[in-house]
Amino acid sequence: MLATLGKRLLTVIPTLIGVIIVTFLLTRVLPGDPAVYFAGPAATPDSIAEIRKGLGLDKPLPEQFVRYVGDLAHGNFGNSLSTGRPVATEIASRLPASAELTLLGLFVSLVIAVPLGILAAVKQGSWIDHTCRVVATAGVSLPVFFTGLLLVYAFYYQLGWAPAPLGRLDAFASAPPQINGFYLIDSLVTGNFEVFRSALSQLILPVATLAIFSLAPIARMTRASMLAVLASEFVRTARASGLDTRTVIITYAFRNAMLPVVTTLGMVFSFLLGANVLVEKVFAWPGIGSYAVEALLQSDFAPVQGFVLTMAVLYVVLNLVIDILYGVIDPRVRLEG
């Protein structure tokens, strides 16, 4: 098992090297000159040149690249030009915000979509099947920023049930001491229930937004794969043998229908990370997506590179986890495959 895992990890290295080269080149090829941007209003060619030199951008590309790789090897992602802080610190402080949001969104969506999909498949053509179809279609056709704004409008502006969309915490609450950066966990561990409630109430709307968006693919995939499995012979045999319906559906059918669902889950997770950028903007969420977008808008190379690298690593890990899950769910699947 460990050996196969090691082999699997080895294949990741070329991917990462590729990502490093491509991100470095891409950010250099992009139009927009950071030196001009940072030179400010009324800049003269002289002041621009001064700033370019200060930023090390007057050096030839290969030299910049060697320096970049050298820094990476030391775990140094460079400094963000716009915030002046080390990119690694920024990402470390922002990744938990995005992760907390995405994971919770995915969890909520799973909890709703999987039972919905199973029920829709079992009671094909019933009202629950139609509900599943309507919810899935609506969820997937609403862009996330629209759902987000709509939820804010209804639940904050009109009804006043949700707290102000001010980010992770109410403006007057202070963040819990950082343990792993997930405010929900940090506040619980330190026993600060005020902060826990504040953090949780701030999470509800953005999590609902993400959940609505990701409901569709999971519910549809669960339904489709359940239908296929339910029609197969081993289910008919199980039923004929007189097993009760619940055992047939949950233990036999669902377990076999899970493979495509897990695959979809991986895809949905990556979608969610992308959709996060918009949700973060709408809810003023200090996540990694909004950080990358802001950096891109200012031609600030280091955070963009750091962001892409982090994401690449995340995807690699995610794929690995999914591959391992395959093996757990279905022992016939082997990692070498």
Add this chain to the structure above:
Amino acid sequence: MKRREFLKSATALAAGTAISAPTIFSAEAQSRKETLLLVSENGPNNLDIHGVGTNRPGYEASWNCYDRLITHATKTLPDGSLSYDRDKFVPELAEDMNVGDMSVTFKLKKGAKFQDGTPVTAKDVKWSFDRSVTVGGFPVVQMKAGSLEKPEQFVAVDDTTFRVDFLKKNRLTIPDLAVIVPSIFNSGLLKAKATEKDPWALEYTKSNTAGSGAYKVTSWKPGVEVVYERNDAWIGGKLPELKKVIWRTIPSGGNRRALMERGDADISFDLPAKDFVELKKEGKLKLVSNPIGNGMYSLELNVKSAPFDNEKVRQAIAYALPYQKIIDAAMFGHAKPLFGGPSNTVSTIDWPQATGYKTDLAMAKKLMAESGAGPIESTVSFDLGDAVNCEPMAVLIQEALGEIGIKLAINKVPGANWRSEMAKKSMPMMVNFFSGWLDYPEYFFWCYSKLNAVFNTPSYVDPAMDAFIDGAYAAAAVGDKEKYATDVKGFISKAYTDVPRVPILQPYLNVAMQNNISGYQYWFHRQVDYRKLVKG
């Protein structure tokens, strides 16, 4: 089914929190009264205006956390709102200013202390001024506007006396000492933080404040929030009422408006014209709006490339623009027109003032025919970062110029690329906004014409123009009002006749406040001064 039970309890918990959330902090009502919650679209990227590429929100942090030697007095405008007084200076860190023939001498206030407790001395002032003319980039250019260029000009006479020697007479020298750039830094602290690579400790001041100002930054999360606390030992002016200011970055405009309407935020700064007009109609919030001094939206024509090197073509365009439609559609009627004046040969030195152009298609067609230019195809560019205002303008301009045979494509330039595109000076036509801190016409023309810098996007350089600008500078320095007026009228008239830049409108700076907030004041730097704000 344990999982289901867990689920049930989890959702019940979630629903419970949603409803009780707003009451959580009622115990802190008292501190809320002394705390201001300010929301805006962008936050600072650097707390020090001397830093590399500090953005406008960063100027706000510098303004409130550092002192200058002098500042401007406050005046009440005809509409009852407060503004800085361009012509009247009051002491801030200096208690006395003595302007001589070729120098100005300041006496520092006794008992002035930096936020770490060390006294402010003339040596700190000298170090700070040296820094501002040495670090490069924007601070250096800004200091130069007041002929403040060399460290030798700044003399620490003794511990409390500081002198600035003039390189030449320049009326803008004193006003330039009251802008944000010549802030006074704690030189002792910063020298300790300096490194060989970073002799001015820019790295430290990027995220820490080291001044004697009314506020200090106690927490800064880039892109999220800045938290300020009052410096109770401040002697630069009357001690501010607000003990704490929380400045949150809320990117979505709709949410900023919702926060204001629900009463959760105290001030929303720099509203789009649309929100301003609509909120005003609803009448629930306090709204203040001031025309942005020395600023204008204009259509810029690159005079270095055909066909806009042809003066007749430029004038034809100036007659074809749908001015009123632009004001109505892009600014929701909330802007000062800069067109329809009596003549392009102006008779006053007001700035900015209306041109003699108005929408007159017949005249435009006639000028096009005279110009001899054939059918024209070109591109109009704008900064996507300001798309709210620029996009409708560009579309209306595209439509109107189609009428006189100029076919335009629209080029939207992402915010990050806008300055580098401008620096290339290759865009033939652009919709753009400019404003200058020092509200003097000669300063505007110095920045955007004579000094052939990035912002002279039309690439318009003309010796006769430069003679007027130099003349106005020289006349202002010696107080020759008559000559000054002639030269100012001269360069404005020339700019309007040659029209490398077609002025369209002067926008407003809009602010929404809860009704219990008072003391907001307009400043040339277009940022919020917390020091005079009062809540309750």
